[in-house]
Amino acid sequence: MDPREHLKLEDLEITHTKGSGPGGQNRNKRMSGIRMVHLPTGITVMATERRSQEQNLSAAFERMAEKLAVFFYRAPKRVKTKKTHAAKKRTLQAKKHRSDIKAGRRKPHTGE
Numbered sequence: 001m002d003p004r005e006h007l008k009l010e011d012l013e014i015t016h017t018k019g020s021g022p023g024g025q026n027r028n029k030r031m032s033g034i035r036m037v038h039l040p041t042g043i044t045v046m047a048t049e050r051r052s053q054e055q056n057l058s059a060a061f062e063r064m065a066e067k068l069a070v071f072f073y074r075a076p077k078r079v080k081t082k083k084t085h086a087a088k089k090r091t092l093q094a095k096k097h098r099s100d101i102k103a104g105r106r107k108p109h110t111g112e
Helices: 024-030 051-071 085-105
Strands: 012-017 033-038 043-047
Touching: 012 051, 033 051, 043 051
Parallel strands: none
Antiparallel strands: 012 033, 033 043
16 A cells, blocks of 8 residues: 555644754754644654755655555465475375384384
8 A cells, every 4th residue: 555645735734843953043943843743643753854844844754654654554465375285295205204214213012
């Protein structure tokens, strides 16, 4: 399933935030950070590492698509297989051979 199917603008809540961390005065006064919440699932991502709001928005969309892909992933169903007739025959022959080897190690039965 394509994660972009679940990535609709009406399902997203996008807020602009100030970035924290290093960067000094410019970083503290600019609202270039993006916080994105996918409302149906509650998944949240943040992007504040770039100086441009537009670049942070595209980074947030990429992260959201990745998280949704993981969230909506379903493993394919396992197809059960059967042993072939020849494989069953080889298994029985190997067991018989091993049984004969072990039987040869036993002490002979005296019958008394």
